[in-house]
Amino acid sequence: MAAILPERKDQVQRKDGQAAPDLACGRASAAGSVSQRACVFCGSRVVLYPIADALHLVHGPIGCAVYTWDIRGSLSSGPELHRNSFCTDLQERDVIHGGEKKLYRCLTELIRHYRPAAAFVYATCIVGIIGDDVAAVCRRVAAEQGLAVIPVHSEGFKGTKKDGYRAACDALMQIIRPAADAARAAGEGGTLPFSINLLGEFNIAGETWIMREYFKRIGVEAIATLTGDGRVADIRRSHRAALNLVQCSGSMTYLAKQMEEEYGIPFKRISCFGIEDMAQALYDAADFFGDPAMDVRARDLVREELSELLPLLQEYRRRLEGRRAAIYVGGAFKAFSLVRALRMLGMKTVLVGSQTGNPDDYRQLRELCDEGTVIVDDTNPLELSGFLREQEVDLMIGGVKERPIAYKMGVGFCDHNHERKIPLAGFIGMLNFAREVDNSVNSPVWQFMPGHRNVSHSGGIV
Amino acid sequence: MITPPALPEPVMAPTASEEPSFEAARNACKLCSPLGAALVFRGVRGGMPFLHGSQGCATYIRRYLISHYREPVDIASSNFSEETAVFGGAVILEKGLENVRRLYKPELIGVATTCLSETIGEDVPGLLKTYIGKHSREKDFPALVHASTPSYRGTHMDGFHAAVMALVSALAQGGPRGNRIAVFPGMVSAADLRRLRGIFSDFGLSPILTPDYGDSLDGPVWEEYRPIADGGTPVEDLRALGQTAASIQFGRILAGQAGPGDLLLERFQVPRYKLGLPIGLRETDWLYDTLAALSGRAIPADRQRERGRLLDALVDGHKYLQGRRAILYGEEDLVVGLASFLMETGVRPVLCASGSRSGRLAEALRAVTPPDQEPPEACEGADFAELEKAAAEWKPDLLLGNSKGYRMARRLGIPLIRVGFPVHDRFGAARLRHLGYDGALELYDRLVNAVMERAQDTNPTGYSYL
Numbered sequence: 001m002a003a004i005l006p007e008r009k010d011q012v013q014r015k016d017g018q019a020a021p022d023l024a025c026g027r028a029s030a031a032g033s034v035s036q037r038a039c040v041f042c043g044s045r046v047v048l049y050p051i052a053d054a055l056h057l058v059h060g061p062i063g064c065a066v067y068t069w070d071i072r073g074s075l076s077s078g079p080e081l082h083r084n085s086f087c088t089d090l091q092e093r094d095v096i097h098g099g100e101k102k103l104y105r106c107l108t109e110l111i112r113h114y115r116p117a118a119a120f121v122y123a124t125c126i127v128g129i130i131g132d133d134v135a136a137v138c139r140r141v142a143a144e145q146g147l148a149v150i151p152v153h154s155e156g157f158k159g160t161k162k163d164g165y166r167a168a169c170d171a172l173m174q175i176i177r178p179a180a181d182a183a184r185a186a187g188e189g190g191t192l193p194f195s196i197n198l199l200g201e202f203n204i205a206g207e208t209w210i211m212r213e214y215f216k217r218i219g220v221e222a223i224a225t226l227t228g229d230g231r232v233a234d235i236r237r238s239h240r241a242a243l244n245l246v247q248c249s250g251s252m253t254y255l256a257k258q259m260e261e262e263y264g265i266p267f268k269r270i271s272c273f274g275i276e277d278m279a280q281a282l283y284d285a286a287d288f289f290g291d292p293a294m295d296v297r298a299r300d301l302v303r304e305e306l307s308e309l310l311p312l313l314q315e316y317r318r319r320l321e322g323r324r325a326a327i328y329v330g331g332a333f334k335a336f337s338l339v340r341a342l343r344m345l346g347m348k349t350v351l352v353g354s355q356t357g358n359p360d361d362y363r364q365l366r367e368l369c370d371e372g373t374v375i376v377d378d379t380n381p382l383e384l385s386g387f388l389r390e391q392e393v394d395l396m397i398g399g400v401k402e403r404p405i406a407y408k409m410g411v412g413f414c415d416h417n418h419e420r421k422i423p424l425a426g427f428i429g430m431l432n433f434a435r436e437v438d439n440s441v442n443s444p445v446w447q448f449m450p451g452h453r454n455v456s457h458s459g460g461i462v
Numbered sequence: 463m464i465t466p467p468a469l470p471e472p473v474m475a476p477t478a479s480e481e482p483s484f485e486a487a488r489n490a491c492k493l494c495s496p497l498g499a500a501l502v503f504r505g506v507r508g509g510m511p512f513l514h515g516s517q518g519c520a521t522y523i524r525r526y527l528i529s530h531y532r533e534p535v536d537i538a539s540s541n542f543s544e545e546t547a548v549f550g551g552a553v554i555l556e557k558g559l560e561n562v563r564r565l566y567k568p569e570l571i572g573v574a575t576t577c578l579s580e581t582i583g584e585d586v587p588g589l590l591k592t593y594i595g596k597h598s599r600e601k602d603f604p605a606l607v608h609a610s611t612p613s614y615r616g617t618h619m620d621g622f623h624a625a626v627m628a629l630v631s632a633l634a635q636g637g638p639r640g641n642r643i644a645v646f647p648g649m650v651s652a653a654d655l656r657r658l659r660g661i662f663s664d665f666g667l668s669p670i671l672t673p674d675y676g677d678s679l680d681g682p683v684w685e686e687y688r689p690i691a692d693g694g695t696p697v698e699d700l701r702a703l704g705q706t707a708a709s710i711q712f713g714r715i716l717a718g719q720a721g722p723g724d725l726l727l728e729r730f731q732v733p734r735y736k737l738g739l740p741i742g743l744r745e746t747d748w749l750y751d752t753l754a755a756l757s758g759r760a761i762p763a764d765r766q767r768e769r770g771r772l773l774d775a776l777v778d779g780h781k782y783l784q785g786r787r788a789i790l791y792g793e794e795d796l797v798v799g800l801a802s803f804l805m806e807t808g809v810r811p812v813l814c815a816s817g818s819r820s821g822r823l824a825e826a827l828r829a830v831t832p833p834d835q836e837p838p839e840a841c842e843g844a845d846f847a848e849l850e851k852a853a854a855e856w857k858p859d860l861l862l863g864n865s866k867g868y869r870m871a872r873r874l875g876i877p878l879i880r881v882g883f884p885v886h887d888r889f890g891a892a893r894l895r896h897l898g899y900d901g902a903l904e905l906y907d908r909l910v911n912a913v914m915e916r917a918q919d920t921n922p923t924g925y926s927y928l
Contacts, residue, residue, distance in 0.1 A: 003565055029517055031554040032538045032561030039518025061577045061613035062487060063494030067522035069866070083869075084847075089487035090614050095581055106486035113484075125516055125578040126614075129547070156516035157542035157578060381536050382565055385687035400525050404534040408684045450685040 002386020005030055011377040015366055023362040025377040028160065034380045036328070036401050037355045039156035041124050042068075043164020046418060047251050048120050048152065048171060050202050051230035052076035055116035058087045059103050059134060060124030064156070065089075072418040073204045077229050086110055090126070100132045107141045107149065117232035118148040120171060125156045148232070150174045161330070162250065162356050169255035172226060172235065179236035180263060190240065194289055195221050197241040199256055199267070200248030203228025204418055207425035211272055214426060218297040220285055226252065239263045243288050245270045245281065250331035250356050272425040273334060273433075274341030275306065305427040313344065316434040321346035323394040323441055326387065328379060328402055329416060332357030332365060338397055338416065339368050345434055350391040353379050381405050395441050410449030412440030488847035491791055491866070492817025493883075494613035495621030497523045498649065499574035500537050502625035505655075505673020507694035508569025508604070510562055512538040514555055514586060515576025530884045530891045531652070531679040533691065538562045538571075542578055551579060555589050563604065566689040569697050570605040572625060580612035605697050607632045617818045618883075619793050622649050623716060626672055630722045634703035636730045643756065644703050644732065645669040646711035646722045648739060648795050649883065652680035652892040654901060661749075661898055664765060665757040670699045670706065672722070680892035704730035708756055710749075712739045713795035714826040715818075738830065739795050742803025742902045743772065745830070749898075768899040775903055776807060779910040784808035786913065789853050791815040791844065791863040792882035794823050796896075800862055800881065801838055802830035803902055807909070812856050815844035846870060860912060877912040881905070 004012055010024040029035035045068050048056065058065035069085030076082065088106045090099050103121070111119060119141075123134045134151045142149040150171045154164050183189040196215065201208050208228035215222055223241045224234035244256045244267035256267035268288065270281035279302045286298040325347050327338050332354040339349045349369055353376030354361070365375055374387055381401075388396065388409045396406035399417030406413040414436045416424060424433045500511035500523050513520045520539035527535040540551055540558040555573075562571060575586050586608045594606060609628040611621040626646060647658055655676030662669040677693025703709075709723040709732050717736040726732035740749040746769075750761050761769075786809045790797045794816045801811040814827055824840035831837035841852070850870040853861065861871050864882040871878035885891035895901035914928055 005561055005565065028543055029539075029541050030557070030561060031540045032512070032558030033565070034520070034536045034538050035517055035541070036521065037517055038521040039516045042518050042521070057486070061494060062490050062492060062617075063496070063519065063522065063577070063613040065487065066490050066493050067526055069489060070869070085487075085489050087487040087490060089490065092612075092614050095577075095612075095614050102485065106484075109484055110486055110488075125542075125576070126581040129578070129581050156518045157547050158544050160517075381534060382687070382689055389687070400529055401521070404528055404532060405687070407532075408534055409687055410683060449683055 002383045002390060004383055005033060008033065008378075008383075012379075012383070013362075013366070013375045015369055015371055015373045015375065017371055020366070022359040023375060023377055025357055025359060025362060027378075029378055034382070035355075035378055036380065037378060038161055040159050040161065040164040040167065041122060041154040041156045043161035043251070044122060044152045044154035044168040044171070045164070046072070046202070047165055047168035048227060049082055050074035050076070050227045051118075051120075051232065051235070052082045053079040053117040053231050054081065055110055055114055055119040056082060056086060056122070057107060057110060057119060058085070058122045058124060059090075059099065059127055059132070060088065060122075061090045061126070062087055064122070064124045072202070073421050074202050074228060074418070075206050076203075077209070078231075081114060081116055095126065095130055098130055098132055099127065100137055103132065103134065103137050104141065107137065108145065111141065111145045111147065111149075116147070118150065118175060120150050120152050122152045122154050124154065128155055148175055148178070160356065165251040166254050169252065169258065172255055173258055175232060175235050176239055176259070177262070180239035183239070191242050192221070192223065192240045193242070194219055194291075194294075195223050195241045196243045196245050196285065197238045197265075198222050198225040198228070199244050199246040200250075200252035201225050201228045201272075202248070202418065205421050205423040207272070207423045207429065210423055210426040210428060214278075214282060214301065215285065217301050218282055218286060219291070219294050220289070226255065239265070241265055243268065243285065245285065247272060248331055249333045269333065271333060271337040273337035273429065275309070275344060275427060275430050276340055277337045278426055278430070309427050309431055312431055313434055316438050317344070317346045319438055319442055320434075323347045324350045324392055325395045325397060326351035326384075326391065326393045326411075328353045328376070328384060328396070328398045330355045330399075332361030334416070335365060336368060339365070341430060341433060342437075344430075345437065347395070347437075349373060350393060351376070351387045353377060385409055395437055410446055412437070412443065412446070414440060484847070487845050489866070490817055490845050491815065491849065492617035493526070495611035495616050495618060495624065496574045496576050496613065497526060498618035498620065498622030499572065499609045499611045499625035500535075501527065501649070501675065502609075502622055502629070502673045503570070503572030503574070503607075504535060504678055504691075505675035505694050506570050506572070506629065506700065507678075507692075507696045508567075508690055509694055510536070510538060510566050510568035510571050510604075510690060512540070512558065512562060512571050512573045513576055514540045514551060514573055514579045514584065515542060516578055517541040519576045526884060527679075529886045532892070533679050533681060535679070536566070536690070538566075547578065547582060550582070551584055552589050555586070556593055559593060559606075563602075567602060568604045568690060570607060572628070573606065573608045574611045574621065574625065575608070577612045577614050580610065586610075605633060605700075619649060619795075619818055623719075623721070626722050627720075627725065629672060629700055630703055630725050633697065633700040634726065634730065635701050636704040637702075638705060639707060640702065640705045642668045642670055642702065642706050644706040644709035644723070644726060645671045646709065647671060648711075648713045648716060649793055650712075650739070650897060651894045652676045653895050654897040657895065657898055657901060661765070662753065664762045665753045665759050667753060667757050670703060671695060672700065672703070704732065706732050708733040708735060710735045710737060710752065712737055714738045714798050714829060715794040715820050715822050718820065718822045718825075738802060739799030740897050741799035741905070742806050743769070743899075744806065745799060745802050746897075746899055746902065765899065768903070772899045772903045772906070775906055779906065780808050782910045782913045785810065786859040787812045787856065788860040788862055789813045789815070789849070789856060789858045790838075791849055791861075791867060794818050794820055794826070794842075796882050798823070798826045798830060799896070801827055803905070804862075805831060805835065807906065809860065809909070811838040812858060813841060813852055814838045815841040815849055815852075817844060819843045850874070859916075860909065877916050879905075879908055879912055
């Protein structure tokens with residue numbers, strides 16, 4: 001039985017046919033619990049990181065900057081300034097005397113040298129405590145250098161990763177708003193026909209390009225992707241889109257709501273993981289634009305893609321039917337898609353959870369999953385390892401921190417986090433996903449694991 | 463050789479560059495100090511690292527360590543909030559310790575303070591004292607150790623040493639002098655640690671390695687999940703450090719600061735030996751001679767054969783390496799050890815860089831350079847932007863360092879031999895060997911093969927016989 005701290009008992013649930021109260025969530029991680037979550041800074045950094053022509057300067061001691069240097073699979077079709085790690089590298093004397101002057105000098109020299117399209121300055125834990133007025137430094141440098149210099153209030157302890165998402169969205173609005181005001185003043189603010197923005201899509205392994213291509217094929221132009229393969233100029237034009245499609249809803253719904261409020265752009269949540277969700281995203285867009293020809297194009301596209309894909313998936317399904325999966329990801333919305341995608345492969349989700357889900361997310365997960373599934377919020381390695389054994393899991397889907405837990409327990413693994421280098425979105429992504437899952441689940445190595453249920457005492461397969 | 467080897471070009475330092483020097487760190491060649499402390503605490507049996515700070519620090523460091531070792535690395539956090547940052551973290555520290563004890567049943571909890579808790583002035587020693595006063599009579603009460611590791615002071619190496627010092631300072635006790643040897647290996651690989659145990663036992667010596675993550679960060683598969691991986695220095699051994707016959711600490715940089723060996727000498731009069739990191743012939747000879755003297759035994763025949771094998775390889779391979787130029791970067795003690803070895807092979811380390819600023823790198827490099835040679839240029843406080851620029855000017859044949867230099871190596875078309883931390887883009891990082899004659903031999907094979915592979919790949923004929 002998984003060891004669960006008393007204060008976490010209501011953050012764990014088993015779907016058992018009974019009515020149940022909402023899963024407790026949205027709270028700070030219990031001290032000492034070894035949460036898989038990161039912090040506010042992490043939330044801001046992951047959202048803004050893919051903006052490739054911006055300078056990203058981490059203001060603080062070195063740790064936050066080095067641990068986030070070039071670790072994501074977010075690709076750029078052009079500039080790659082985002083793949084550097086810039087930091088004010090605060091030292092003890094800066095902590096005593098304040099870091100504003102150093103921040104000013106660092107920002108100025110970096111902007112002069114790299115000529116970025118905009119700069120983001122991430123305030124980390126101690127910046128506020130030592131009394132640095134980051135916003136004032138940013139204003140000064142912006143005026144002197146003539147570009148947007150945006151403070152990102154991302155002190156690690158000031159909330160959870162979700163608050164970091166909000167800080168990132170606020171930072172993005174500081175780019176969008178002045179551009180929209182200027183465009184409006186110049187009479188150029190009109191909505192562009194059949195245009196969308198993709199929000200919460202980070203171009204991991206080129207996924208943005210796959211999605212943009214699908215939308216292009218049905219006659220929809222993506223103005224900006226926030227923030228995959230991101231460019232400041234595109235973000236400045238994003239207020240002219242007719243529709244915002246929000247993929248990672250946990251991080252970007254807040255921005256979508258602001259854009260709806262300020263520019264009247266409606267938004268829809270979509271997912272591009274799994275066949276059903278990807279197809280639905282295209283249908284939703286076509287439906288929104290109300291153009292019958294677009295609707296036909298969307299259906300043709302899906303039919304075309306599936307005619308190639310389904311026979312291939314059948315083979316994987318034959319190899320994976322009946323296997324049991326665990327999902328632990330950052331945002332719950334991705335978990336919905338994964339449950340459906342696994343189902344398409346004949347697999348059953350027996351454990352599912354997220355770092356940052358809300359009550360509504362967990363209610364939906366409960367509806368979606370089969371009886372007996374365990375649902376967890378903000379879990380930790382010890383709970384996960386207990387559930388992997390208890391639920392007889394064959395495959396874990398998660399990130400780098402979940403991988404060794406699965407492997408030590410003799411369980412297969414699929415990386416569905418930001419570090420991955422293989423596109424899992426779209427129709428082609430579903431095929432990659434099936435291949436990834438099959439490669440791990442059907443590897444011969446598991447038969448030798450001491451805890452494996454097919455191991456006989458002589459080590460052979462029973 | 464495929465082509466007649468060109469005469470080595472005269473080595474000249476690059477001319478001063480036009481680019482201004484930057485105050486900002488651009489792709490830092492260092493990590494933050496709590497990482498080093500966490501690594502040390504995972505090298506104690508039943509040891510649980512605990513960061514008193516924001517949740518993110520623990521999570522980022524876990525991910526960094528996991529990606530290198532490919533093993534579970536659990537690090538607890540007190541998880542500061544806005545409120546605790548204002549009113550102090552006493553409550554969450556206690557709560558966190560309670561939760562860790564309940565879930566992990568640790569034998570030791572190593573509390574490292576992050577920049578946040580240090581900046582707000584948390585009195586962690588005082589808080590731990592209170593906690594111990596309140597709970598120490600409870601069953602299975604763990605040892606509690608605090609290391610001060612704000613990331614605005616030093617690098618991951620400083621955090622590593624601070625944690626080792628904290629273990630020794632808090633736990634070592636005096637008593638009748640035993641015959642064990644206290645060994646402070648520094649930040650070496652898991653495989654190196656395992657090998658060190660063997661080297662000492664070959665001389666009939668029983669080492670207490672501090673830390674020893676040789677098994678805890680490179681272990682077997684499990685039947686049942688373990689809250690804390692097996693292996694590590696037992697707490698009772700850490701207590702016995704004050705009763706050891708001698709202490710040996712590696713690292714010429716560490717030698718210049720107050721180290722754990724000094725502490726044992728000062729407090730318990732344990733004789734102290736400060737050696738270089740035993741990479742290559744001379745530095746390993748120094749270790750073996752020391753062990754022979756301490757044990758009163760001759761160097762074992764097997765080890766002598768290993769030395770012979772290394773010498774034989776140095777001869778067989780010398781023409782592949784003679785005159786080649788290398789740039790080394792990473793942890794200072796590692797860089798000095800590698801430089802010492804490279805100069806024995808004919809490779810010329812032209813630039814030795816580190817993100818640390820001990821102020822002693824140049825001096826340590828001079829000490830390992832033969833008297834008739836110019837010592838390599840030392841560069842402290844380096845980042846990868848500067849390093850890449852230097853590499854473009856020096857045009858070395860080889861780069862030796864961690865994975866973070868890969869993009870530089872790729873852009874410049876220079877082979878990168880992966881050593882140090884982190885190695886995130888190759889398999890088996892925990893099993894990379896450097897120490898002892900046989901460790902040097904493994905490293906040597908990799909060096910020569912990198913040069914051969916490069917020559918083969920860039921040769922138009924494509925010989926399969928080199």
